[in-house]
Amino acid sequence: MTAREVAGRVALYALLAAVTFLVCFPLLWAFFTSMKPKEEIFHWPPTLWPQTWTLENYRSLLEGKDAYFQAGAASGTAVPPSAFFLDWFINSVIVTIGTTIISTVVSTLAAYSLTRFRFPGQRSVPYLALIGYMVPSIIFVFPMFLVMVELRLTDTLLSLILGYVCITLPFCMWLMWAFFRGVPIEIEEAALVDGASRLRVFWEIVLPTAWPGIVAAAIFTLIVSWNDYLFGRVFMNSMENLPLTVGVMHFFDGTHVDWGLMMASSVLMTVPMALLFMALQRHLVAGFGAGAVKG
Amino acid sequence: MRFRLSDRQVGILFMLPFLITAATFIVWPVAEAIRLAFYQYNPLRPHDQFWVGLDNFERILDDPLFWESFHQALVWTGWSILFQTVLGVGMAMLLHTALPGIAVFRGLLLFPYIVPTVVIALNWRWIFNSEIGIVNHALLRLGVISENIAWLATPDMAMASAIVLNVWKYTPFVIICVLARLQTIPTELYDAAKVDGAGAMRRFLDITLPMLKEVLVVVIVFRTIWTFNKFEEIYLLTRGGPGTSTFNLAVYAFEEGMANLRLGVAAATGVIMIVLLLVGTIVYVRVSGFGREEKPA
Numbered sequence: 031m032t033a034r035e036v037a038g039r040v041a042l043y044a045l046l047a048a049v050t051f052l053v054c055f056p057l058l059w060a061f062f063t064s065m066k067p068k069e070e071i072f073h074w075p076p077t078l079w080p081q082t083w084t085l086e087n088y089r090s091l092l093e094g095k096d097a098y099f100q101a102g103a104a105s106g107t108a109v110p111p112s113a114f115f116l117d118w119f120i121n122s123v124i125v126t127i128g129t130t131i132i133s134t135v136v137s138t139l140a141a142y143s144l145t146r147f148r149f150p151g152q153r154s155v156p157y158l159a160l161i162g163y164m165v166p167s168i169i170f171v172f173p174m175f176l177v178m179v180e181l182r183l184t185d186t187l188l189s190l191i192l193g194y195v196c197i198t199l200p201f202c203m204w205l206m207w208a209f210f211r212g213v214p215i216e217i218e219e220a221a222l223v224d225g226a227s228r229l230r231v232f233w234e235i236v237l238p239t240a241w242p243g244i245v246a247a248a249i250f251t252l253i254v255s256w257n258d259y260l261f262g263r264v265f266m267n268s269m270e271n272l273p274l275t276v277g278v279m280h281f282f283d284g285t286h287v288d289w290g291l292m293m294a295s296s297v298l299m300t301v302p303m304a305l306l307f308m309a310l311q312r313h314l315v316a317g318f319g320a321g322a323v324k325g
Numbered sequence: 326m327r328f329r330l331s332d333r334q335v336g337i338l339f340m341l342p343f344l345i346t347a348a349t350f351i352v353w354p355v356a357e358a359i360r361l362a363f364y365q366y367n368p369l370r371p372h373d374q375f376w377v378g379l380d381n382f383e384r385i386l387d388d389p390l391f392w393e394s395f396h397q398a399l400v401w402t403g404w405s406i407l408f409q410t411v412l413g414v415g416m417a418m419l420l421h422t423a424l425p426g427i428a429v430f431r432g433l434l435l436f437p438y439i440v441p442t443v444v445i446a447l448n449w450r451w452i453f454n455s456e457i458g459i460v461n462h463a464l465l466r467l468g469v470i471s472e473n474i475a476w477l478a479t480p481d482m483a484m485a486s487a488i489v490l491n492v493w494k495y496t497p498f499v500i501i502c503v504l505a506r507l508q509t510i511p512t513e514l515y516d517a518a519k520v521d522g523a524g525a526m527r528r529f530l531d532i533t534l535p536m537l538k539e540v541l542v543v544v545i546v547f548r549t550i551w552t553f554n555k556f557e558e559i560y561l562l563t564r565g566g567p568g569t570s571t572f573n574l575a576v577y578a579f580e581e582g583m584a585n586l587r588l589g590v591a592a593a594t595g596v597i598m599i600v601l602l603l604v605g606t607i608v609y610v611r612v613s614g615f616g617r618e619e620k621p622a
Contacts, residue, residue, distance in 0.1 A: 042424060043424070045419065046430045050430055050433050053436075053437060054436070056448040056449065059448070060447070060448045075466075136342045140343030143339035146336070161606060162351060166554035166598065168556045168578055169578075172591050173361060175368075177353055196351050232335075259557045260556055264583065274443075279443065279561065296443075296447045304439075306439075
């Protein structure tokens with residue numbers, strides 16, 4: 031390498047590092063804030079690196095005690111909102127997993143059926159699904175709420191699962207349909223000719239090949255249902271039934287805002303997504319690439 | 326003898342869960358949304374429903390707040406898309422370079438896309454806090470400003486902060502799409518251009534940009550439709566405030582339904598949004614050629 035090439039590389043790395051730092055800064059700052067004791071959070075001038083490291087913010091989050099809040103003023107209870115943090119976390123996990131299982135299973139079966147069998151109007155289904163995907167949730171949320179009232183499901187985790195299925199199913203359907211169209215049909219036909227049943231062919235031949243598509247659909251569903259705020263806000267009433275996203279917004283209810291607690295909860299909310307992201311990053315790009323570039 | 330389902334039965338069986346779910350939780354709500362738009366409906370008195378014809382629509386079109394929200398939605402969408410596209414293309418090109426360790430940067434720069442909006446809103450409220458926020462502190466230190474800026478408390482600054490949030494979260498989407506396209510441009514094109522003595526700028530304008538045109542049009546239309554209808558990115562950061570200065574149509578519909586308990590008006594706003602969306606979708610189908618190509622994906 032010539033000196034010029036080296037200089038070019040160094041400049042590129044410097045630029046990349048600067049951009050990355052800027053992009054990651056809000057999250058880094060949240061993390062460092064969450065590790066500081068209360069006095070240091072309000073210290074002026076602020077320092078990025080905590081002088082004293084502490085887990086006290088996380089402890090008060092998990093044990094539900096805090097001195098800052100005017101105990102649940104807006105929620106009408108005497109219990110501080112942070113007392114529910116663990117409940118909310120578990121709710122979000124249940125809802126996210128439930129939605130992901132239902133959405134991927136239903137869309138995988140339907141997309142397979144749609145690409146391998148003949149139905150009246152089968153060509154229009156993926157296009158309708160794509161339109162369904164573009165409809166924003168704000169349009170769905172109130173009529174969905176009324177449907178949930180009819181089904182007597184309001185304020186249950188099931189209503190949230192069904193709500194998220196409704197907003198994720200169209201895209202999963204479209205993704206799986208696009209995927210199955212690209213899977214060659216010859217091996218399946220050969221197996222069928224050899225006398226294997228359709229179900230067995232599906233289970234042993236189709237599913238393993240469809241795995242990347244299923245993973246992409248699952249990641250999409252996981253992200254949407256873990257991150258959503260709107261449905262939880264409209265469907266749920268009781269503090270202990272809220273998903274994490276709606277719950278932590280109650281931290282603003284009091285007269286003082288406890289930023290340490292706030293940043294600790296934002297870190298804990300991001301960690302599951304971060305782990306997922308690191309584990310499945312390649313699929314994420316492939317999945318969104320397929321969804322975004324092709325359609 | 327073993328029980329075996331015929332092919333036809335398997336096909337129907339596989340389709341059933343989808344049909345049932347879609348009918349109950351997609352078709353029914355949409356029908357309900359359209360019906361509600363013509364009714365007066367208060368969720369606290371579910372049995373008093375009146376057919377009001379087009380009253381809800383008239384009310385909306387007469388409401389200055391609706392037009393204010395519409396105007397603000399255009400401002401919000403325009404700036405967001407402009408910055409997302411320019412930064413997205415720039416960063417995609419940066420990430421396309423073949424450096425050792427580039428995968429790490431790619432991963433980190435795509436990360437904002439999966440961070441929950443609530444988390445970003447919390448972090449934004451913290452870093453843009455006017456008294457103890459790090460952004461004001463940094464700008465003061467650098468001498469860019471001489472006194473604290475009330476980021477979330479003045480109309481223009483609140484809108485600007487919301488746009489920054491949106492750009493931060495969704496630029497990775499543009500990067501992913503552009504990067505995917507960049508990777509398919511044959512490097513021979515660049516080599517040939519270099520031999521012909523074309524500089525970096527010329528190569529960008531003559532090779533990269535035309536190659537990206539198609540994907541960029543699709544991404545821009547797609548992001549415009551999405552951004553225009555965004556709810557959480559605005560509501561969680563500013564609640565539409567200060568006052569109503571960061572309302573867009575989604576926040577307007579939410580407030581009508583949730584705070585004013587006028588579900589009919591909220592539904593009518595939704596219908597208007599769907600009409601705008603359909604217009605956008607038609608544009609999208611036209612420009613992307615989706616539906617014309619029948620190659621397997």
